[in-house]
Amino acid sequence: xxxxxxxxxxxxxxxxxxxxxxxxxxxxxxxxxxxxxxxxxxxxxxxxxxxxxxxxxxxxxxxxxxxxxxxxxxxxxxxxxxxxxxxxxxxxxxxxxxxxxxxxxxxxxxxxxxxxxxxxxxxxxxxxxxxxxxxxxxxxxxxxxxxxxxxxxxxxxxxxxxxxxxxxxxxxxxxxxxxxxxxxxxxxxxxxxxxxxxxxxxxxxxxxxxxxxxxxxxxxxxxxxxxxxxxxxxxxxxxxxxxxxxxxxxxxxxxxxxxxxxxxxxxxxxxxxxxxxxxxxxxxxxxxxxxxxxxxxxxxxxxxxxxxxxxxxxxxxxxxxxxxxxxxxxxxxxxxxxxxxxxxxxxxxxxxxxxxxxxxxxxxxxxxxxxxxxxxxxxxxxxxxxxxxxxxxxxxxxxxxxxxxxxxxxxxxxxxxx
Amino acid sequence: xxxxxxxxxxxxxxxxxxxxxxxxxxxxxxxxxxxxxxxxxxxxxxxxxxxxxxxxxxxxxxxxxxxxxxxxxxxxxxxxxxxxxxxxxxxxxxxxxxxxxxxxxxxxxxxxxxxxxxxxxxxxxxxxxxxxxxxxxxxxxxxxxxxxxxxxxxxxxxxxxxxxxxxxxxxxxxxxxxxxxxxxxxxxxxxxxxxxxxxxxxxxxxxxxxxxxxxxxxxxxxxxxxxxxxxxxxxxxxxxxxxxxxxxxxxxxxxxxxx
Ligand SMILES: Cc1cc2nc3c(=O)[nH]c(=O)nc-3n(C[C@H](O)[C@H](O)[C@H](O)COP(=O)(O)OP(=O)(O)OC[C@H]3O[C@@H](n4cnc5c(N)ncnc54)[C@H](O)[C@@H]3O)c2cc1C
Ligand SMILES: Cc1cc2nc3c(=O)[nH]c(=O)nc-3n(C[C@H](O)[C@H](O)[C@H](O)COP(=O)(O)OP(=O)(O)OC[C@H]3O[C@@H](n4cnc5c(N)ncnc54)[C@H](O)[C@@H]3O)c2cc1C
Numbered sequence: 001x002x003x004x005x006x007x008x009x010x011x012x013x014x015x016x017x018x019x020x021x022x023x024x025x026x027x028x029x030x031x032x033x034x035x036x037x038x039x040x041x042x043x044x045x046x047x048x049x050x051x052x053x054x055x056x057x058x059x060x061x062x063x064x065x066x067x068x069x070x071x072x073x074x075x076x077x078x079x080x081x082x083x084x085x086x087x088x089x090x091x092x093x094x095x096x097x098x099x100x101x102x103x104x105x106x107x108x109x110x111x112x113x114x115x116x117x118x119x120x121x122x123x124x125x126x127x128x129x130x131x132x133x134x135x136x137x138x139x140x141x142x143x144x145x146x147x148x149x150x151x152x153x154x155x156x157x158x159x160x161x162x163x164x165x166x167x168x169x170x171x172x173x174x175x176x177x178x179x180x181x182x183x184x185x186x187x188x189x190x191x192x193x194x195x196x197x198x199x200x201x202x203x204x205x206x207x208x209x210x211x212x213x214x215x216x217x218x219x220x221x222x223x224x225x226x227x228x229x230x231x232x233x234x235x236x237x238x239x240x241x242x243x244x245x246x247x248x249x250x251x252x253x254x255x256x257x258x259x260x261x262x263x264x265x266x267x268x269x270x271x272x273x274x275x276x277x278x279x280x281x282x283x284x285x286x287x288x289x290x291x292x293x294x295x296x297x298x299x300x301x302x303x304x305x306x307x308x309x310x311x312x313x314x315x316x317x318x319x320x321x322x323x324x325x326x327x328x329x330x331x332x333x334x335x336x337x338x339x340x341x342x343x344x345x346x347x348x349x350x351x352x353x354x355x356x357x358x359x360x361x362x363x364x365x366x367x368x369x370x371x372x373x374x375x376x377x378x379x380x381x382x383x384x385x386x387x388x389x390x391x392x393x394x395x396x397x398x399x400x401x402x403x404x405x406x407x408x409x410x411x412x413x414x415x416x417x418x
Numbered sequence: 419x420x421x422x423x424x425x426x427x428x429x430x431x432x433x434x435x436x437x438x439x440x441x442x443x444x445x446x447x448x449x450x451x452x453x454x455x456x457x458x459x460x461x462x463x464x465x466x467x468x469x470x471x472x473x474x475x476x477x478x479x480x481x482x483x484x485x486x487x488x489x490x491x492x493x494x495x496x497x498x499x500x501x502x503x504x505x506x507x508x509x510x511x512x513x514x515x516x517x518x519x520x521x522x523x524x525x526x527x528x529x530x531x532x533x534x535x536x537x538x539x540x541x542x543x544x545x546x547x548x549x550x551x552x553x554x555x556x557x558x559x560x561x562x563x564x565x566x567x568x569x570x571x572x573x574x575x576x577x578x579x580x581x582x583x584x585x586x587x588x589x590x591x592x593x594x595x596x597x598x599x600x601x602x603x604x605x606x607x608x609x610x611x612x613x614x615x616x617x618x619x620x621x622x623x624x625x626x627x628x629x630x631x632x633x634x635x636x637x638x639x640x641x642x643x644x645x646x647x648x649x650x651x652x653x654x655x656x657x658x659x660x661x662x663x664x665x666x667x668x669x670x671x672x673x674x675x676x677x
């Protein structure tokens with residue numbers, strides 16, 4: 001069932017129409033077979049790239065779509081409703097572009113963004129490590145500054161002349177990167193890696209982390225075979241290894257030591273993408289359950305006529321609608337330039353918990369058929385689970401929200417106390 | 419090479435289509451208008467030819483005001499500009515009158531090639547291409563599954579029972595296409611935005627030099643006298659297999675003259 005949306009512009013309406021057309025014709029028919037086969041639909045991302053859907057919230061001057069988050073996220077929701085691996089893939093790609101778009105020098109943006117946003121390339125975001133998941137600030141991948149590689153933050157170093165492609169072996173001193181990143185979406189399939197690595201010494205903490213942009217073809221970068229996951233098998237998740245990778249100074253995004261702040265800022269926006277994905281999955285489960293509840297008869301009536309199921313469906317619809325409004329409210333704050341990190345955490349938490357509940361209930365509405373692989377209910381349920389884990393587990397979201405509450409309480413505590 | 423693509427807006431085949439009870443013409447307001455499916459293939463072929471040989475692609479549509487939606491869609495696939503022939507006098511025109519009116523509108527344009535669908539999904543007469551070529555006095559290459567242009571020569575392939583025909587003509591010419599010719603592209607978001615700024619010229623019957631005594635419902639050579647909804651489908655026949663299911667199924671098929 002098409003979700004009725006209020007969109008700010010007629011061009012946004014056209015964009016959603018385009019998205020629905022592609023999602024219905026190109027994503028929906030392939031989701032089940034490609035998930036079963038574990039086949040990554042690189043061609044679908046190429047089509048999305050050609051259609052202009054891989055750089056929506058970034059400036060048109062660099063090849064983006066100039067769309068507010070309010071619109072971009074609804075595109076992600078529509079894609080995820082047909083096939084989470086694609087919706088989440090678009091969200092992760094958009095996340096991977098964020099550091100260059102928000103913290104790159106003008107030269108870096110002009111050099112890198114057109115291909116990243118224009119659809120020619122697909123990105124991956126390399127933060128997690130086997131020993132640093134929720135505690136990402138403990139990451140150990142080392143980016144050793146070569147002698148003479150001064151941490152000049154926004155030096156004009158990036159004018160750097162002819163493309164250092166494909167090897168990127170720098171003339172000037174840069175960094176040597178060694179380490180391994182875990183759980184990397186598009187690991188082994190991406191064209192570029194947005195990497196967070198430690199430029200400070202061991203024990204340098206969060207202030208010792210820097211951000212890098214590396215073409216996947218850079219010598220020394222390799223990926224393990226994809227993890228064998230519960231769901232989303234069509235989206236490769238792999239360990240990406242960096243073995244004595246030489247990175248030019250210009251491949252560093254932002255100042256030395258600014259990396260962790262960049263990573264967290266990227267995740268604030270990325271979490272909104274995950275929330276949108278979750279709403280898409282929940283909507284798909286709701287649509288499926290509702291249709292089944294009208295078609296399936298027991299005791300001589302459609303099962304949806306029984307109050308027991310009708311109330312269940314009412315709760316599913318209400319929670320899904322509320323989750324959508326929550327991510328949209330956070331997005332509108334972001335679009336208006338107001339702080340939105342706490343709202344984004346709330347949206348991610350609520351939307352992904354909702355997706356888990358709604359998909360589980362959808363299996364229930366479908367009864368035995370819901371438990372088989374012949375219908376998508378069980379797949380949606382397996383897919384929903386991962387959304388409670390990625391880009392900060394829901395425990396971490398609660399931590400973020402709880403800390404924000406405490407901060408707020410401290411600042412509003414007047415001299416009179418309470 | 420300048421190409422004109424004829425694009426008809428038709429009711430979406432996915433929605434319920436209705437005739438208006440006043441004059442037995444299609445109630446175009448009753449359902450969402452979309453580009454006639456085969457015309458998307460015509461647009462794609464024109465864009466491919468443009469990519470190879472240069473020039474401009476112009477969309478020509480005859481239809482009421484709301485046909486602008488389909489014109490914008492055609493432009494967002496990559497066509498350069500459009501001409502919209504719109505006039506109340508044209509309402510209810512039959513296929514021959516439509517071909518005449520389109521030929522007059524084409525007379526106001528410079529082109530080397532006209533590409534159109536071989537059939538619409540609403541009226542499905544499939545004769546506009548041929549009639550148009552006659553009005554224009556141009557060669558007609560119908561039911562093309564493949565098009566090649568080489569200088570002034572244009573060659574098409576048309577599938578037949580025994581293989582295919584190759585038909586050749588000199589430009590300018592009229593080509594109608596079938597769906598196996600290509601895979602129409604999706605518009606891109608950028609092109610959708612650009613399409614809003616592309617020129618769409620509105621043409622009245624007078625602008626095109628159309629003799630209004632020759633067009634419209636009142637002057638049509640054909641008339642829709644009556645219409646009736648398709649009868650609801652009768653319930654299917656259920657054959658219970660009690661050992662003789664195969665025989666019963668064969669008897670059923672024989673009775674319906676399928677075997
Ligand atoms: C399919 C998939 C794709 C992914 N894609 C990417 C990617 O593209 N890039 C990337 O960098 N990472 C990616 N990840 C990694 C993901 O972000 C991490 O899995 C996540 O941050 C959790 O880390 P962890 O798995 O190490 O779990 P842990 O951090 O070990 O957590 C285990 C459990 O402990 C809980 N926990 C931890 N700390 C606390 C605390 N302080 N208070 C309460 N509970 C706590 C967690 O909530 C969780 O329930 C992906 C993961 C998956 C499964
Ligand atoms: C239900 C119904 C029944 C009809 N029955 C008849 C009938 O029996 N006899 C009759 O003469 N007319 C009939 N008409 C009228 C006829 O549909 C119109 O005159 C129509 O514009 C041309 O016929 P077509 O769609 O069959 O064209 P076709 O020849 O099937 O269409 C071929 C191609 O011509 C181009 N084209 C057609 N119309 C236009 C247009 N308006 N603007 C731009 N390009 C166009 C398109 O590229 C299309 O793919 C009927 C209409 C309806 C709705």
